[in-house]
Amino acid sequence: ILNVEQSPQSLHVQEGDSTNFTCSFPSSNFYALHWYRWETAKSPEALFVMTLNGDEKKKGRISATLNTKEGYSYLYIKGSQPEDSATYLCASGTSYDKVIFGPGTSLSVIP
Amino acid sequence: DAMVIQNPRYQVTQFGKPVTLSCSQTLNHNVMYWYQQKSSQAPKLLFHYYDKDFNNEADTPDNFQSRRPNTSFCFLDIRSPGLGDAAMYLCATSPRLAETDTQYFGPGTRLTVL
Numbered sequence: 001i002l003n004v005e006q007s008p009q010s011l012h013v014q015e016g017d018s019t020n021f022t023c024s025f026p027s028s029n030f031y032a033l034h035w036y037r038w039e040t041a042k043s044p045e046a047l048f049v050m051t052l053n054g055d056e057k058k059k060g061r062i063s064a065t066l067n068t069k070e071g072y073s074y075l076y077i078k079g080s081q082p083e084d085s086a087t088y089l090c091a092s093g094t095s096y097d098k099v100i101f102g103p104g105t106s107l108s109v110i111p
Numbered sequence: 112d113a114m115v116i117q118n119p120r121y122q123v124t125q126f127g128k129p130v131t132l133s134c135s136q137t138l139n140h141n142v143m144y145w146y147q148q149k150s151s152q153a154p155k156l157l158f159h160y161y162d163k164d165f166n167n168e169a170d171t172p173d174n175f176q177s178r179r180p181n182t183s184f185c186f187l188d189i190r191s192p193g194l195g196d197a198a199m200y201l202c203a204t205s206p207r208l209a210e211t212d213t214q215y216f217g218p219g220t221r222l223t224v225l
Binding site: 004009031032034036041042043044045046049051089093094095097098099100101102103104 | 114115146151152153154155156201208209210211213214215216217218219
């Protein structure tokens with residue numbers, strides 16, 4: 001059984017602070033790493049998909065990095081805003097034609 | 112806008128009373144997934160359809176069934192809900208069954224079992 005872990009489980013930051021959190025995944029049979037943002041009462045939406053070791057992706061104030069050799073990805077949010085409050089899910093795509101999700105990091109940005 | 116729609120958003124049922132959750136998509140994707148997410152846990156894949164081919168996860172209880180009458184619709188049937196089945200149920204779609212494909216999610220159905 002493949003486990004994807006995320007830390008911390010929850011995070012509270014002040015508006016304007018930068019923050020980051022971690023996704024850990026099995027490095028064997030790795031195909032892709034996905035990040036999703038899930039705002040309350042909305043649908044989870046895709047942020048990034050990364051496949052290569054050393055990949056870095058950026059969307060506005062949010063960026064992500066990938067280390068496939070050691071099995072981790074970081075998500076960074078620069079200058080957090082209240083609208084960034086959401087649960088951030090990562091998911092690892094394996095060679096078994098499936099994607100395994102982590103439990104998410106819940107971010108609250110305090111105005 | 113192309114999207115994934117789930118109905119109802121909130122469902123309350125009684126212990127043992129069958130319930131059906133529905134999902135529809137306008138993306139014309141081949142793959143549709145059902146996930147179960149319990150509080151603070153990872154979404155857990157129950158099953159998926161690739162076109163009409165049904166694929167059940169090995170640890171999905173027999174109490175859970177699914178139907179996909181056409182490309183656009185997929186249903187989750189819980190034959191005899193137990194208290195442990197209370198959860199958020201997410202439907203998702205993707206163009207292909209590929210680890211690199213983004214999944215497109217509906218907003219989920221929150222199931223309460225009394």
